[in-house]
Amino acid sequence: MAVSARTRKSARLQRLEAAINYPIDWLEERSGLVGGLRYFLFRKVPGDSNWFHTLGSATLTAFLVQATTGVILAMYYKPEPKTAYASIQHITNDVTLGWLVRGMHKWGASVFIILLFFHMARVFLFGAYKYPRELNWIVGVLLLVMGMAEGFTGYLLPWDQTSYWATVVGINLNGTVPFLGPYIAQFLRGGAEIGPDTLARFYSIHMLLIPGAIFALIGLHLYLVVRLGVSSPPWSKEAAGADWVEEQVTTNGRSGLTQPAARSSWRRNGGDAE
């Protein structure tokens, strides 16, 4: 009895499985996204990777927190000189958990920048910026610049005395750049004087232009991480450098899935490891 019950249940399970698999298969057949996700999640990483390797993910998480809390803040913020400060007070004092969301965005900005620098220090000290990952270092530097620009443009938005005068100084600092400075300052102000247009401009740059660029650059950053593989720490017993390519040939490598690309680029560079 028990056996037949089990087989009945198993048949139901099979139907359930088919019902779950059908949309997944449908998606996979038309997009290959499921296989792509599986490739991303189950790719090989060095066996001796450690907690320092999580700093990049931590930075990404901090950015996603900024993006999420920023969207919520944008629902209540009014980028007008007469209303900006009042709307911030409204968020902090009246909106449900507004103080928390604003606090997360404000302090999260510093967390994001700090984690970014820790991640950068890890990559530098591990020598992970070296061939073939130089391009990813450059993309990372662009992300750092974008993060700084987010900090600069976001600082004006509370529209209190500190943020106003800090931005006056920041814009005039840009104005002292040789030759182009006066024009850069003019662009940032949106005119000859700081006014309503400046606030709207900073808001637009802060929440549309730069976040879009950061999302795109993070996509490129992650693509390169997956393509080139995660690097071992410098104390790794597994060989690096030229042997790293050889290891990939034996499919025993830490990032075997990227083997063809790494091999061909090595050949193009006239590598003598083979």
Added chain:
Amino acid sequence: MGEWKIVHFFLDPNQGDVTRRTAYIRYNGPLNGAPSFTIISNRCAHLGCPVQPNGPSFPDQTKSIDTGGGQHVTLIKMLPAGGFGCPCHGGQYDQEGNRTAGPPVRSLDRYEYSIRNGHLILGKTFSVAKVKGSGKDAIIYRYRLAGPGQHITGWEQIFYPLQPPQ
């Protein structure tokens, strides 16, 4: 004569507080039959923070004037015995706006002015390299308006050959 006022006004009254500006004005007595004024912009020549008088002001001796069109002018008596100083990075200026210490690259900007129907009318701002002498006898080395921190004299001026149209 020789008395200083802190003067608040609006560049564009329609846009409200964000266009509020401050000038430091001193009456210098008559010059060639017309009253002469020293009108200094409070925008620091380092990076644009608002310079403050180094001396007491007297808020109890405040005069407010509505000049129409939403324009509201406030005059406060003050005594900038030590000139002017900037709270941001410590730039210091004497009473003529000449830099005496700190990071500013030139003197404080000044306002053009005219007198119409017995009223003092402020005009455009211009930049000042230095001021020799004082009061109505001052010789003002005047240049077109440049942004804070931008050199208008000396070899560094080659870095700022062009200013965008205002």
